[in-house]
Amino acid sequence: GAVVSQHPSWVICKSGTSVKIECRSLDFQATTMFWYRQFPKQSLMLMATSNEGSKATYEQGVEKDKFLINHASLTLSTLTVTSAHPEDSSFYICSARGTASSTDTQYFGPGTRLTVL
Amino acid sequence: GIQVEQSPPDLILQEGANSTLRCNFSDSVNNLQWFHQNPWGQLINLFYIPSGTKQNGRLSATTVATERYSLLYISSSQTTDSGVYFCAVSDNQGGKLIFGQGTELSVKP
Numbered sequence: 484g485a486v487v488s489q490h491p492s493w494v495i496c497k498s499g500t501s502v503k504i505e506c507r508s509l510d511f512q513a514t515t516m517f518w519y520r521q522f523p524k525q526s527l528m529l530m531a532t533s534n535e536g537s538k539a540t541y542e543q544g545v546e547k548d549k550f551l552i553n554h555a556s557l558t559l560s561t562l563t564v565t566s567a568h569p570e571d572s573s574f575y576i577c578s579a580r581g582t583a584s585s586t587d588t589q590y591f592g593p594g595t596r597l598t599v600l
Numbered sequence: 601g602i603q604v605e606q607s608p609p610d611l612i613l614q615e616g617a618n619s620t621l622r623c624n625f626s627d628s629v630n631n632l633q634w635f636h637q638n639p640w641g642q643l644i645n646l647f648y649i650p651s652g653t654k655q656n657g658r659l660s661a662t663t664v665a666t667e668r669y670s671l672l673y674i675s676s677s678q679t680t681d682s683g684v685y686f687c688a689v690s691d692n693q694g695g696k697l698i699f700g701q702g703t704e705l706s707v708k709p
Binding site: 485515517521525526527528529532574576578580584586587588589590591593594596 | 630631633635640641642643645648650686688695696697698699700701702
């Protein structure tokens with residue numbers, strides 16, 4: 484149980500285009516989903532927290548107009564990187580939590596590797 | 601915010617050896633998780649352990665919350681144990697997981 488999927492697993496796009504990444508909880512309802520990015524040889528950095536049906540909460544320094552997050556249902560959250568540039572190339576990982584409780588376990592998706600040319 | 605420090609940053613083992621990874625955190629926490637990130641980037645949940653001791657096969661973990669540290673033990677290591685091990689914690693402030701910098705483990709045959 485507690486499986487989280489992401490699609491696509493990798494994507495290459497041209498500078499200036501937008502890319503949408505989907506995160507799905509397959510066997511549980513995710514009250515809260517999180518989006519992280521990870522640069523090579525570095526740790527995970529939280530970008531934003533999203534609760535189903537409400538606006539995402541972004542971490543300091545993360546541009547909300549560039550990284551659009553939608554959590555339309557209890558099993559799906561999307562991250563859209565708008566007008567992508569080479570510096571947005573990174574590994575993007577989502578996680579999901581079944582309740583709003585901070586003591587609940589987070590389960591992670593397999594990640595999406597974005598390369599912007 | 602909470603600071604999380606992991607040690608050692610890198611570790612090279614011969615297959616069959618045992619190891620201990622450490623995670624120190626700067627404040628009280630209500631959630632602590634250990635993860636293994638495999639070479640393809642997938643984060644695999646190892647333990648949810650805000651306090652106490654748990655074991656799962658060759659892996660075990662202990663968290664001493666009052667002293668603000670957690671230990672991950674790997675016994676009889678195998679080459680498939682290679683990868684990066686992360687400790688992540690959260691406090692009562694919104695439940696965001698804060699990750700340590702990880703320990704990169706390489707197990708040689």
